[in-house]
Amino acid sequence: MNKYGFISQESPARFRDLQTQLRDRWLNIEEFDHSDYDILVVPSLTLDPSELKKVEGSHHYEERLLFSLIRLRNPRNRLVYITSQPLAPIIIDYYLQLLPGIPFSHARERLVTLTTYDAAEKPLTQKILERPRLIERIRQSLRIDKAYMICFNSTPLERELSIQLDIPLWAVDPDLLHLGTKSGSRQVFAETGIPHPDGSQLVWTSQDLAIAAAKLWERQPYLKRMVVKLNEGFSGEGNAILCLEEITKKLHPIEQASLADRIAAIFESFATMRFQSNHETWANYARQIPELGAIVEAFIEGEEKRSPSVQGRIAPTGEIEILSTHDQILGGLDGQVYLGCSFPADAAYRLQLQEIGLAIGQNLAKKGALERYGVDFVAVKQPNGTWDLQAIEINLRKGGTTHPFMTLRFLTNGKFQLEDGKFYSRQGQEKYYVATDNLQKPQYKGLLPHDLMDIIAYHRLHFDSSTETGTVFHLMSCLSEFGKLGLTSIGNSPAEAQAIYEQVEQVLDHETRVYSALRSNPNQEIF
Template sequence: MHEEAYPAPGSRAELERFALLQGRLSDLFRRVFPDPKAPRCVLVNPSLSMDPEVLVSIAGLPHYEERLLCMLLLLRLPRTRVVYVTSTPIDPAIVDYYLHLLPGIPGAHARRRLTMLSCQDPSTRLTLTQKLLARPRMLQRLREAIGDPAIAHMTCFNATEAERSLAVRLGIPIFANDPALEHLGSKSGSRRIFKEAGVLLPEGFEDLRDMQDVAQSLATLKAREPDLRRATVKLDFGTSGEGNAVFDFAGAPDGGGLERWVREVQPKRLCFEDRSMGYERYAEKFAQMHGIVEVWIEGAVKRSPSAQCRITPLGEVEMISTHDQVLGGPSGQIFLGCTFPADAAYRLQIQSAGLEVAKVLREQGALGRFAVDFVSVRCDGEGDGENWRHYAIEVNLRKGGTTHTFRILQFLTDGAYDPDTGRFMTPTGAVRVYKASDNLRSEHYMRLTPDDLMDIAVEHGLHFNASTQEGVFFHLIGALSGFGKLGIVCVSDTPEHASALFDRTVSILDEESSHA
């Protein structure tokens, strides 16, 4: 079929065809997903289909297409084929690194079932999915690589109208949220979902249209809570905290004129998490995306846990994991890494709140993996032991910073999450935890190539040991030479051991790269 014969993007015909494709997922989930020996094909599309201006400040962004390389571990299933598409080719040494970690499968056998395709296009003007849609011959190569569409599906970082068009042109469903429900994962949509789910959230306002609405909302929050020191402003579709800003109320008038004062000082008082962002540009983005304002949660001891869930094509809600997020940036809102699982003092509370949110999302028709982020404050003096108050702040209706790290743990160990305890258990009954980062950075790392990293790992034993089911796993390796950036997952039996392994790994990398 010629590309012009497909329905126009966003047309009623495309929506109808997409709905028919999505209807296949329930049968795939019943018939293929549970059977490890069933033939299947998974198209991995790691496109970050978001506003490029919001993503521009992320160092090494072109290599974030590597984050879904964890899906190559699906090749441990002996009759599964994986088609992985990227903007530019991935270094073969990186692919080999993943394939050599497959337990019980010869690397050559896995490689025969893997197809890597590239657009040969490093530009950032278009997302990967848009690049694919602009290349009819590439689409035909994808169809040929996928083979039988009846046993195939696409997995992606997030699903937008572009991914919907790609699915229709390839004739396969997406195991992800329907792009028509994208609003559920916005900051405003998150607040509405939290209210319906009955979970605690910060005082604030959603569905704000422009910076005038922001000023009015800031003034209203301060008038309601005179002791309020700070508030946060968020773009509806920012990611990793890059669309957030903090407003400081220091010097605010006590009486009348509060809103006028906010409007006057707002351009200089807003502190942006994206250091390259200026007020005028932020105001333009806010008018395009809309957003929210909410109080800044204060506390002597604060954490940033998250709950990861999945809604299956059969409408089942599954608890996947909990994490404590490691955040950075000017006000600590940018994702840098995580520890798994979340602290035992509150992990089951976070899990329970996440499930309540998941139930509401299921009723709205959501599908696939998502995460609910919280800000948690320890409440000293409230009862016995540690007590925490958890404020839900965001639904990430897509794969996120904890998705690939947890998948790596799953596939390397063949273990499973126990929702009754909030712990991860291997098949032998051993507990496994990890500490991970997407953001190890040093200018000295730019002296290293992926092959150098492999040499260092072998020399110092920085690898995952299948017999002990402990060790180090590297990812985001392609960003090493060009950006001095790297990701790691350190797996062990206790949080203390995982943290010690993490620190040792960083120390070795710093030492080796400083003399490279």
């Protein structure tokens, strides 16, 4: 019985045999315009249930991998997409209409959408495994000898589904997932000599966490804040900020405080930490420590501070490819929660990010890791104008920067240039974008996907394949219930991408104000 309550019958050895097939097929899979494969997309957010609850509208995040439908641009590819609840047909149509040069009906015939009809708060992959007849239906939809599976993140559940379907999973082996945890990231950074914040080893109790924090404080007596992190936290939601100012006042003079005094004061202060989720409490957070583990790190201070990232991919043949760099947009009380990103990262540190990303990819590849990885950093501007980069964590999954970049790549069939870290269309035009999963406002609630399509069409906000600029939307089902939308705004310059993004927000604000006024005064003339 695993932590999801599912009795596992998996065979890791068989899983590794299946992944070997990826190496044999790799060159054909990479020939995007000429490959002939069936792609099973399982967009399950297979995360700890307590962490998943912190992501508002998380069940709609299964739509984030809908960019994969653009793979149907290849007239021989077929795709099977599975969700917990049925997708609105208009959302499917929206993505298929993006395909340049492919008749809509031709692409639609090569797409199979399946659903579990299960809205329970548990991972989609678990729901699939609980339905043997659905697994058989999936198997019948695939050419098994020409199929592979992709997912949001790989866990023993995805491994088991891969084995039951007898198709390879294009993702990291779950036995290596510890490399993408907070403590595992620190281990890889240390092995590769990458600068990273001072911090602790993995601990499993609140008391040990207090001890680790106290020892960190002794090593770094001028610290103002620390970051407490659940080892398997997601998008910064598992982070909390421990402020040391009040503790210092209680222990005045702090220089004379013993280690035991510091430990006791820190333990007492855990209850007043600032959590990044409004719904989190110390009581609930503490209950997760024995299951997930936790670490504590020095909080990096700085007057001008940014959060860049680098993304790479480890091929089944072992080659490392740097895919992109981004400057991340963070929110939450202390800027710990991922909201969006802009591509590419600032030129001041873009190439340095790529070099570090390559070194980390080589370390991961030697350990047997596969497919996508991302590395997050904190960048602080120094008095001499340079930027100090500190690595924060490794993500071994498709993250918030994955779908916007892959959307750009699939739509334009362009190429990322390692020499300058920019992306160029086939015509040699530089491409930039601003993307988010979190354009969220209360007044957006109640908007249906059909309403959004009306707004997009009327204001011409859609992506224009002739100029390869405009906006691609996702998380459309999230609008009605949560007032939340995802989008990627693509331009030929950073300023144009930002302007396109801002136009979308302004239009949505205007449209929702208009209908709010109509609801409050039906007889009022709005236009």
